[in-house]
Amino acid sequence: MNAIISASELAGDLAGGDPPVLLDVRWQLTLAKAAPFDGRAAYAKGHLPGAVFVDLDRELAGPPGAGGRHPLPDTGEFGAAMRRAGVSAGRPVVVYDGGLGWAAARAWWLLRWAGHPDVRVLDGGLDAWTGELETTVPAPAEGDFEPRPGATELLDADGAAALAGSGLLLDARAGERYRGETEPIDPAAGHIPGAVSAPTTENTGPDGRFLPAPELAARFRALGADGSRKVGVYCGSGVSAAHEVLALEIAGVPAALYAGSWSQWSADPSRPVAVGPDPV
Incomplete structure (x- = not known):
């Protein structure tokens, strides 16, 4: 099952007799002292026909x-x-989200982890959509989805620490945060010892769409995901890491997610912190 869908493919599916459920998950990371992004207000100004807004922070x-x-x-x-x-x-x-793909990937990962068999992310998000938008808020019929967690692998802090030594743990944050040069939001600067820097922003092209699968496979292979080791991913708080897990899925590499990520790890003073460009 393909994990992403193009805008043209989605337009065709929506025009068919059995359209997919559409979830609008527009969200942005709010740094200290910045006004929070209002995804619901953005949704109200215009969204894909039939889409229902989902609040990342609350749902x-x-x-x-x-x-x-x-x-x-x-x-x-x-x-x-x-x-x-x-x-x-x-x-x-x-x-879908506003185009960055992080929030949409979080929804994709959660639904997959909870056992939904058919979830895709709109590649390029709202920016890729060329069709009409609507402001009407739909009232969908109640669904029947019952989560059954465990369909994909989840790491805790101990599991992430172990994987950094025995397998490949990728840090999806910006390189300067990995190196410990800056930390705009979490308690400490640096990375999990043994983790390899792999910024999420390098998964996509200038248009916000994922790189072709062969290019993603080559990227992750160069980072050590050559099929010989188990792979895990973390970020700041488990959002952009989901985007990296999605990119790995496109590349044909299964990966576990450390949901607590750096925000959990760095808040525990007993956890070691590494700084600099090297994993250790």
Whole structure:
């Protein structure tokens, strides 16, 4: 099953007799002192026909705390939110955001992890869409989706630490954050010892769309994902790392996600921190 869908393919599916459920997951990381991005307001100004807005902070994550800035949501609450949005196990789902792809990938990963068999991300997001937008808020029929977590692999802090030594742990944040040169939001600067820098921004081209699968495969192979080792990914809070897991999926490389990511790791003073350009 392809993990992404082009705007032209989606337009064709929406025109068919059994269109997919559309989820609008527009969201942006808010740094200290910055005004928070209002995804719902952006949605109200115009969205893909039939799309339902999903709030990443409230419906795709639990409250910030010991699990990090975006811990996994309560399974029951997540399932209820998806059913309200019209998600059913037997109907395809397409998720999109404003174009960066991080939030859409978080929704994709959660639904896949929770057992939905057919979820795709709109490649390039809203920016790639050339069709009409609408402002009408749909009222979808209640879906029947019941989460069954565990369909994809999830790492905790100990699992991430172990994988950094025995396999390949990729850090999807910007290089300067990995190196410890700056840390705009989390408690400490640096990276998990043994992790390899692999910024999410290098998964896409200038248009925000994913690089072709052979190019992604070559990129990850050069980073050590050659099929001989288990692969895991983390980022700041488990959002952009989902985008990296999606890129790895396109490249044909299965990968686990450390959902707590650096926001959880760096908040624990007992966890070691490495700085500089090298993994250790």
